[in-house]
Amino acid sequence: MFTDIPWTELSEKRHDKPVTLIDVRSPGEFSNATIPGSVNIPLFDDAERAEVGTIYTQVGTDAAKERGLELVSAKLPAFIKQFSAIPGDKVVFCWRGGMRSKTTATVLSLMGIYSQRLAGGYRAYRRWVTEQLETLAFSPTPIVLQGSTGSGKTQILMRLKQEGRPVIDLEGMAGHRGSIFGGIGLRPNNQKTFDSLLLDALLEYRDEQFVLFEAESKRIGKIVVPDVLYSSRSRGYQITLELPVEVRAAQILRDYEPWKHEQDCIDAFSRIRERIHTPVAAEIDGCLRTGRYAPAVELLLAHYYDPLYAHSSASALEPGVRNLTVQAVSADDAYLKTKLAIESIADHSSGN
Template structure:
């Protein structure tokens, strides 16, 4: 077989695990926005170099731009060879792609193939992969037998999903994939959210591994998780599916949230900045009283009030409006908030 070989993403889908490396040669900013799951970034032009060459194309001419671009690409490929590939054996098989499967991936694929590696270049590049995700994600979502875990804020839905995963159940944890806890106070300070495209890639990757003869557990999310939009096909499927209602007493809900939101417990000023987002819903007087509770280290009282006056009413409105199967939900009372307690509930669900 002649290398480098060209292949489209749908053709390669069942063979991805056979590649020893998936190499994305686009610039770091392109890679950060989204990439094929498991890919590594070996840019043949970095962000500044790409701008430089692109500007020459527009302001000078294509010939001059190609000369400069070729020199940069050759230098960068040589660097990647020295840093990453010199120890690879003859049978090492990489998949290489860029934006459209053109010059950038072609240059890397040509050199690696000349060395003797069985290189495959992704025909159509990242654009081809992205089209596949956009097309197949709704198709995958329609095959899923959803079981929707419902419950008021602090009832431990995310912990239950984690426990279900640990005992081998199929779980789509949208908040984990979105790196956000789904509420107005749900951002994680040390974890910026992925881009919308990356979020969709992560969902596609998880759904692609599922056995559609088995049920999939998911949390009763709204249409957005932080700044990210849950794909319509998933929302529509969830909202028409059987529900599991998880219940936990108020005191333990408060204790659970104090653990999960420890970054706010230790930083009342940061919490108070977020509370301003609720000003239009609760008015200045109530928000100020909540801020004072935070500053006075009365966090259990503040959390209880937030649950009773904000989160619980909002949850009930959302569930009543959006989840048509909730009236027939299986009700489960969660006893305790330790890992073993959630494992027991997860086993009860599966058994």
């Protein structure tokens, strides 16, 4: 038979040996939010789950169980084969550690495949995430990368992460770049997924001396950044990037590839058009509609994003935060000078 395992025990177990987490909820539930790193082997697809749920509500528990058994029986060989292909320790879970995960673990046991069931299911895991984000003591000193739109902050952070630096990619976790155009070409995550990814990073880096992340507002798209990280900025360092407008415009074009998302760009611009001087707004709109993206971006920077950044950055630096300004002529130059700034901060912090 299978055994239940609470999330607190499972999270420690995963540090010692590989464990495959298997979400047996429907694909729609899995897509909405799951435990990071999980694989989805659904007991019911979305339509089947809806059907069983309707029977449960309108007829009763026994009828729902009977229909569920009919649905599962038809797909049992393929279902078992998927589990058999997964090596090592396996932990199955559903929404609340109920019938779906119990049925799965029981059937697997009968077939000689040992698994454990996550006690309380995804709901218990989500509760743990929420509690951790509210109570976690996160001590690394923040180094926050700041700069006007198009400064290449994300690219610099990703290069630093590849070198083994402790980097928290907030925009990557949100699936959103933060601006009115920020969701173009991306698949935004919801708050549950963002919280899980952020907590994983916080736990991974909690013993580091420093942690690097990009300056963001409290909200990234529809995501709210928890205070455990957002409020930590007041006790850290800030590196401010300054690059020529043409370099930033070229970076934006590489990031967004607007020629692939013409209508999305036009729709996004329509939401800020009234905030820009009418003749300039008309010129930007004309550029977007005729594929002249470079001048459109430069006009947006000059007449919207740069003034907005100047206003917000003037009040964003909290008392006590130490700022280093990096003036660069290219993306590579900015990256190299940012590395030097980080080394300077480390030297200063260690008293060298």
